[in-house]
Amino acid sequence: MPELPEVQTIVDDLRQKVMGHKILDVICDWENLIREPSFRKFKEEISGSIIEDIKRRAKNIIINLSASKTLLIHLKMTGHLLVSSCWEFKRGKLRKIKNAQCPEDDPIASDKMNQFVHLSFQLDKNKNLMLSDLRKFAEIRLVNTEKIPEYLASYGLEPLSKDSTYEKFKKALSNQKGNIKQVLMDQKVLAGIGNIYSDEILFEAKIHPKQKTENIPENKLKKLYQEIGNVLKRGIELRGNSVSDYRDTEGRKGKYQEVKKVYRREGQPCIECGGKIKRIKIGGRSAHFCPKCQRK
């Protein structure tokens, strides 16, 4: 679920909310979430550390801690990070902290994602950084900071980074033979794009998802590069999409789903030409597109 714009929104919010905080303790009822080291070591090593910096690479959240340790978090399909001063994770359940001040319309109180909290970092100043995950696919690692580059070595171009250029993009795609939809989602080629944004990007660029990457003409490729930037930036502006269950660190929905044009709109009219949006399978995933606007 969380793709680049959602992960970026989470990272930006976390920077505001938990930077400089100390991690006092960790509570967890699904230790498989912690991929390394063992939970016992994890707890021991992380307790007492300070959150020094928070960044994103691809769909990973990177939290630099004091003592040269780094937390690497991947939310996969249904993971969420929540920051709250009025909820705590105790005896396997999310519980309201007595006498704590909650926001009037606290979404955590009503949203059913509150049933799926499996881990909580207890921070100083009465804050909790919690991970909820219905499907339990999320992964957390605690590694030595110097090792981080190895973990991130295989990722491709960051489409929104300052040094991303059309030439680099073109080069990244130059030896790709498959269909463009799958290439866009290949994290080794481009970092951060998933099923939803790839559909929206291809619609904006007027490219058929099954178009062979090597056959895309130069002008279309330029357009594609521009639209990747436009769509992802719009996603961040709208704080991500909650087509499904994405929520930000307060438990609130994003707004990008209100402007999406093709994803999960099978059978509905195309915003631009009125034709019917189609859904096909590509690599086992659903691809949505307008057959009139997007030609091979």
Added chain:
DNA sequence: TGCAGTGTTGCTTC
């Protein structure tokens, strides 16, 4: 009621 489908990724299989 039951089964296909779901945002991700990486491993296994053919």
Added chain:
DNA sequence: CGAAGCAACACTGC
């Protein structure tokens, strides 16, 4: 070798 399938898990919707 590359592409396809599947597993990790649990819920929703048809």
